[in-house]
Amino acid sequence: MSPNPRIAWRQSTLQITRIHPPCPAPYNQHTIRHAPAHDPVHARAVVAELSTVSTVVEEFAPMLRRDIDHPRHIGDLDYVAVGCWGSIVQISDPAFGEDGVLSVNLDAAFDAQVEAHPEARITAVCEMYSAENYGKYLAHVPGQSRLSAEGWDDQDVTGNAAQLLRAVGVGPGDPEAECLDTDQDQPFIGVEYLDLLACGLHSIYGEENLMVSVFKVTRTEDVQDGIDDVWRHG
16 A cells, blocks of 8 residues: 555645735736735744644745645645735645535634634635535625535525625626626625635636745644545545
C-alpha cells in the first residue's frame, strides 16, 4: 500500500473569506491585478489562530493562488493556504471539508471565524466532487441573519439571500445581480452569488497575480478525526 494514498474525493473547493471594513470595490478579471500585495506576516497570524490548526510545522515561500491544487493524497491534508490582501483574508484548508451527512466540519470553522471577527463580511464554501457532488455555502454579513445553503442535488437554503445582498449594496436591478433575477423564492447560491459577497474573490482569474502563504500544520485529535471521516472514507 502506498505510504501516501490518494484521498476519496476527486476535486474540492474549501475556503473561508473575510472582508474587513472598509470593504473594497468588487474585483473582476480586469481589476484583480490592482489588489493589494499579499502580507505574509498577517498570514502567519491568521493560520496560528485557526480553530482547525494545532501547530504550524513549516512555512513555505508564497505562491500564486491560482497554482494551489486541491488535495489528491492523504499527505496533502496537512497544508493550509492563507492569502491576505489589504482588508481581505482568504483561508483554504482541507479541514473545512465535509459530506453533510456523516461530517459537518465547515460549520464549526465558520462559527469560530464569525465569533472572532463579527465586524467582517464572511463567506465559507465547501464543494466536494466525486461520483456525486456536495456543496455547502455559509455567509455572515454584520447586522443580518446567517445564510446557509447545502445539499447534494437540490439546495436547502436557510436565511434571506437577497436581503444579504441588499445589505452590501446590491439590489435586484443591478447588472451584476443576475442571480437574483429568478422566479424562485431564493437565488441559487453559487459562484456568482458568493462573488457578490466576497468582492469578486471567490473566483480565481486566469491572469491574476494574487499570492498566498502555504503552511504545513498539525491538528488536534478531534479535528484530525473529522478530516479522516471525510477524506479517507468519502
